Amino acid sequence: MPPTDPGSQPIPVVVAGALGRMGAEVVKAVVSAADCSLAGAIDTGAGSEGQDVGLALGLEELGVALSSDFEGSLCQASQEARRGGAAVLVDFTHPSVVYEHTRAAIAYGVHPVIGTTGLTPEQLADLATFSQKASMGGAVIPNFSVGMVLLQQAAAAAARFYDFAELTELHHNRKADAPSGTCVKTAELMEELGKTFNAPQVEEHESLPGCRGGRRESGLRLHSVRLPGLVAHQEVMFGAAGETYTLRHDTIERSAYMPGVLHTVRRVRELGGLVYGLERLL
16 A cells, blocks of 8 residues: 555656566556656667657656666666665566666665566575675565466465366467466465376377476476467466366456556565565565
């Protein structure tokens, strides 16, 4: 919830990937939130340097110029935010740079809120250690949808009763990583039971390599679909003798993520280290 103190300073927010589909929604959400202020807009798109981010997105002029200088933007936001509390970075960029972005934000004293997926378990562990040593709160959130959190909790509960399950995630064809971080997170929650899934019933043979999806050590199989027209969708199917049980979540518009983004922005400065997953903040 927004701060109740009317004299409190707005939370300075820097958006990385500001011209992307998710970044644009974050910019709109931040400027519409009374307790937040847009402190920076980062994007590496050709020809965007120095443009007002509001005009570039077809909004009104916001007085914030687009910059491709990631660390320079963090440094500026950190210096300007000292009077009213630390700044927050919301990152929706690319898996190839998300680790460096997160580490740089912590180093500059800017709380990272990371929506970009693709961090490895080793990178997450390293960032958690780094943020704890720096006493900097941060959040890596594979999916900002409350509905997806509910699906993941239901999948973890159902995993107690079913020994066979497969997960399918479907996204637009501009998503760079597969499987999605959300799907991996769902599998991890199901695996917390410590059980093995999908015991072999027959000696399988793939005439087309990969058609059975990716197999995790637990036996869970993950499938990825990439098509234009999709946004973000996930299905978990359980099977048992005589029945199947299916959980599914569909994101129709990216605006569905914004309540979760703003909730995380409001909470992240209270944290003493890095958290992984929106459920840790609800």
